[in-house]
Amino acid sequence: MTEQKKLLRALAGETLDTPPVWMMRQAGRYLPEYKATRAQAGDFLSLCYNSDLAAEVTLQPIRRYGFDAAIMFADILLVPQALGADVWFVTGEGPRLSTITTADQAAALKPADAIHDKLAPIYETLRILRRELPSETTLIGFAGAPWTVATYMIAGRGTPDQAPAHALKNTDRATFEAVLDRITDATIQYLLMQIEAGAEVVKLFDSWAGSLKGDDFNKYALEPTRKIIAALKAKHPNIPVIAFPREAGPAYAEFAKAVGADCLALDTKVDLKWAADVLQKDGCVQGNLDPKLMVEGGDRLISETKRIVKALSGGPHIFNLGHGITPDADPENVHVMLEAIRG
Ligand code: CP3
Numbered sequence: 001m002t003e004q005k006k007l008l009r010a011l012a013g014e015t016l017d018t019p020p021v022w023m024m025r026q027a028g029r030y031l032p033e034y035k036a037t038r039a040q041a042g043d044f045l046s047l048c049y050n051s052d053l054a055a056e057v058t059l060q061p062i063r064r065y066g067f068d069a070a071i072m073f074a075d076i077l078l079v080p081q082a083l084g085a086d087v088w089f090v091t092g093e094g095p096r097l098s099t100i101t102t103a104d105q106a107a108a109l110k111p112a113d114a115i116h117d118k119l120a121p122i123y124e125t126l127r128i129l130r131r132e133l134p135s136e137t138t139l140i141g142f143a144g145a146p147w148t149v150a151t152y153m154i155a156g157r158g159t160p161d162q163a164p165a166h167a168l169k170n171t172d173r174a175t176f177e178a179v180l181d182r183i184t185d186a187t188i189q190y191l192l193m194q195i196e197a198g199a200e201v202v203k204l205f206d207s208w209a210g211s212l213k214g215d216d217f218n219k220y221a222l223e224p225t226r227k228i229i230a231a232l233k234a235k236h237p238n239i240p241v242i243a244f245p246r247e248a249g250p251a252y253a254e255f256a257k258a259v260g261a262d263c264l265a266l267d268t269k270v271d272l273k274w275a276a277d278v279l280q281k282d283g284c285v286q287g288n289l290d291p292k293l294m295v296e297g298g299d300r301l302i303s304e305t306k307r308i309v310k311a312l313s314g315g316p317h318i319f320n321l322g323h324g325i326t327p328d329a330d331p332e333n334v335h336v337m338l339e340a341i342r343g
Contacts, residue, residue, distance in 0.1 A: 020068035025324030076144030082115035112185035130198035141199030145206035210247025268322030272311035284316035294329035
């Protein structure tokens with residue numbers, strides 16, 4: 001029964017004796033079975049668009065660890081591709097995209113409602129997962145938040161400081177806002193379709209929210225997220241939304257109050273006493289073990305895991321990492337973490 005899934009209970013505001021747990025990037029290169037399926041698919045994007053294999057890699061960490069949630073296997077950069085950008089991945093380096101820096105290029109993007117043909121395999125992945133997941137496991141869909149997706153579309157790659165996106169924002173605000181608005185509209189449509197295909201929760205990844213300050217943060221991180229959540233809630237008021245304004249710092253508080261998310265995902269820098277006092281009294285929080293500890297292991301992994309569980313034990317909490325697990329993590333350390341949580 002849906003209302004007994006632990007993750008959904010925490011998202012509904014219940015304080016549980018043991019928090020439900022999943023990990024960002026739980027299907028990934030630290031797992032040998034992931035690498036084998038990825039090789040079978042040929043490359044990363046082919047894996048994303050192959051519904052059977054994408055469902056298979058989503059299920060692998062559930063089988064191995066029994067997490068409380070499965071996050072569908074896909075990538076935030078499939079939305080730019082569906083909007084007409086060229087996207088490819090260079091092994092060992094990361095994503096590359098055709099860039100958008102002019103008004104003409106922004107105007108040439110496809111309309112938001114033209115994304116679904118390209119993204120149809122993702123909806124099929126979700127339908128397969130709803131059939132195949134254990135009844136206690138919650139299915140999470142996701143998208144990138146508009147600012148984070150825009151940073152890749154404008155720069156054509158990942159950047160340490162998001163300088164190209166800031167430059168476009170500061171020199172040609174109309175074009176910058178046109179790109180952001182198109183991503184926002186497409187993201188609403190994409191997430192609505194994910195919910196209709198079986199996602200029980202959706203998460204918005206704003207990995208680069210921390211590089212927006214002051215009024216820019218409000219206009220380009222907070223406001224698009226608020227708009228997306230309002231549109232989802234208008235149609236699906238009971239589907240919980242997790243928001244991840246990574247490295248927003250003290251701005252996590254005003255963000256939490258404004259956007260209407262059911263849960264705030266915390267990055268590794270968020271102080272947990274502050275999170276418990278300021279964020280958790282209004283709802284669920286998720287976080288925030290340093291992914292480096294999944295490489296290091298040992299006593300520090302155990303003590304940090306227990307510290308987080310204890311610090312957030314007074315309210316609704318989903319245990320997770322503060323960012324994605326890395327390829328050099330030891331799969332055995334995940335068992336150590338789970339034992340420290342579930343004991
Ligand atoms: O969390 C999950 O297990 C679900 C799948 C998922 C992936 N990417 C798979 C992936 C999710 C939720 C994402 C989100 C994503 N993608 C974000 C936001 C979260 C974050 O990490 O900050 C971002 C910024 C991207 C864009 C992206 N995709 C980058 C920068 C890279 C290269 C970096 C890297 O780790 O290689 C990717 C590739 C990617 N996305 C991989 C996986 C498993 C590795 C690709 C491979 O198998 O070679």
